[in-house]
Amino acid sequence: MKKHLKNIKRIQYSIDKSKYNYILDQSERTTHIPGFQKFLQSINQEDFLLYPSTDNFKSKISEHFGIRTNEIFLCPGSEIGIKSVIEAFTNGGRVVTTDPSFPMYRIYSELYQCEYFGIPHEKDYTISMEKILSNITHDTDLVILANPNSPMGEYKSVDELRVLLEQDVPVLIDEAYIEFSGKDSIQWLIHEYPNLMVLRTFSKGYGAGGCRVGMVFSNPNNIEILSKFKQCYEVTNVSMKWCEHLMDNYEIVDTYIQEVIEEKQKLLLLLKDFDVIDSNCNWIHFNNEVDNNDTMRIFENHKVLTKFCSIPHDDRKNWCRLTIQPNISDEQFIRELL
Numbered sequence: 469m470k471k472h473l474k475n476i477k478r479i480q481y482s483i484d485k486s487k488y489n490y491i492l493d494q495s496e497r498t499t500h501i502p503g504f505q506k507f508l509q510s511i512n513q514e515d516f517l518l519y520p521s522t523d524n525f526k527s528k529i530s531e532h533f534g535i536r537t538n539e540i541f542l543c544p545g546s547e548i549g550i551k552s553v554i555e556a557f558t559n560g561g562r563v564v565t566t567d568p569s570f571p572m573y574r575i576y577s578e579l580y581q582c583e584y585f586g587i588p589h590e591k592d593y594t595i596s597m598e599k600i601l602s603n604i605t606h607d608t609d610l611v612i613l614a615n616p617n618s619p620m621g622e623y624k625s626v627d628e629l630r631v632l633l634e635q636d637v638p639v640l641i642d643e644a645y646i647e648f649s650g651k652d653s654i655q656w657l658i659h660e661y662p663n664l665m666v667l668r669t670f671s672k673g674y675g676a677g678g679c680r681v682g683m684v685f686s687n688p689n690n691i692e693i694l695s696k697f698k699q700c701y702e703v704t705n706v707s708m709k710w711c712e713h714l715m716d717n718y719e720i721v722d723t724y725i726q727e728v729i730e731e732k733q734k735l736l737l738l739l740k741d742f743d744v745i746d747s748n749c750n751w752i753h754f755n756n757e758v759d760n761n762d763t764m765r766i767f768e769n770h771k772v773l774t775k776f777c778s779i780p781h782d783d784r785k786n787w788c789r790l791t792i793q794p795n796i797s798d799e800q801f802i803r804e805l806l
Contacts, residue, residue, distance in 0.1 A: 476578050479571075488773040490799070492791040495645070495750055497675030499794055501720055507713050515705035522701075525708040532715040533668070535655060535685050541694040542702040546644055546669035546682030551576045552697040553665060553684065554610065557638045558582050561609035566595050568619055568780070570642065573612050582609060589780040593620040593745065597628050604635055611635070614642040616649050619789065620779070621747020623649050626657070633661040640665045640684075647673025647725050649748035655685045662687055665694075670711050672750065674721050679707035727794035734797050735790075738806055745779070753779060753787045760786040763805060770801035 485491050491498050522542055530537045543549045554563065554576045563577040567586020577584040587599050595617060604611065611632065616623045633639055643666060646653050655666045665686040671677040681703050684694060714721055728750050735752060736744055745753040756763070760776065764786065767774060775789040796802060 472581055489771040492772060492774045495672055495791050496677045510709060511706060520701050520705045528712050528715055538688045539685055539691060541684040541691050543682045544699060544703055545680040546667050547572050549667050549682045549684045552694050553640050554580050555697050556693050558609035561607040562605055563610050564600060564603055564608055565612040566617060569614055570618050589620055591781050594622050597631060604637055608637050610638050612640045616645045616748035621749045623651060623748040626654055629654060633664055638663050640667060642667045644669050644672050645749040648728060648750045658686050665690060673725050674714050675724060676710060676714060679710055681707050681711050728792050731794055731796055732792045738797055751789050751791050753789050755784050755787045759784045760788055763788055766801055766804045772801050
């Protein structure tokens with residue numbers, strides 16, 4: 469066994485979600501999607517019997533996202549896109565990112581024996597681009613920046629990102645939550661910056677986390693390199709069919725996104741007696757003077773699964789990171805908070 473693996477800790481998600489009435493801990497869509505029963509009629513035995521062919525699916529992605537097929541690296545979830553980029557573009561050097569951020573940035577950096585270098589959040593929960601730039605050293609292999617960022621939800625503008633992209637280092641921009649920001653993807657910059665890779669997913673805004681479908685968009689040269697690390701069969705037939713259904717019926721996706729954005733604004737007003745931190749994603753953080761002890765009791769009584777955590781520059785340990793769903797403010801557990 470490789471000796472460095474002994475020091476890498478993985479946390480197994482082992483919560484039985486069937487025991488909860490509300491699943492609000494992992495930014496998933498939990499409201500049902502219209503037309504699902506009709507979609508099921510398109511599933512046949514061949515979808516389970518035969519190995520998948522992704523050519524038509526990539527053509528659909530190309531049309532939907534406005535990207536060429538040779539600019540797409542398809543992967544079973546955006547997490548594998550991150551893994552593949554680190555595999556392909558690092559050689560034991562520094563990986564510059566933000567801290568805290570998506571935990572798999574650190575895990576994959578350590579697995580491939582890179583120096584993980586996390587830039588801390590400022591007191592206003594932003595990330596200093598100056599600090600990112602000043603920590604890009606001669607041995608930096610890769611910069612990873614989630615935009616909007618996780619967990620605090622800051623969004624960097626195109627002009628801010630251009631400064632980063634002008635550095636002589638590969639850059640992966642993780643746009644997992646871009647749909648909830650109301651901003652456009654920067655994928656169009658892959659034609660201007662050869663060092664840019666953009667990560668997209670069907671898990672968040674499209675509400676298909678269980679399908680495990682992600683993509684890296686970049687110029688054909690980078691995609692050719694990444695493709696050396698692709699899975700033999702990237703995604704399943706059933707997953708492709710469901711994601712195609714979402715692309716063909718995008719009004720369903722867009723309605724959900726807009727309802728989440730509107731509901732978030734409503735909650736920000738209702739939770740006026742709490743300390744609340746907004747985000748450009750589909751969640752908020754909130755806490756109160758008793759460190760959410762009453763919130764935890766209410767949520768437990770109503771079997772609400774959510775995440776209680778610390779945040780940068782605050783001593784309280786039980787900030788609630790609440791995933792927003794349409795009409796959540798009408799639920800009894802929210803009313804009891806107010």
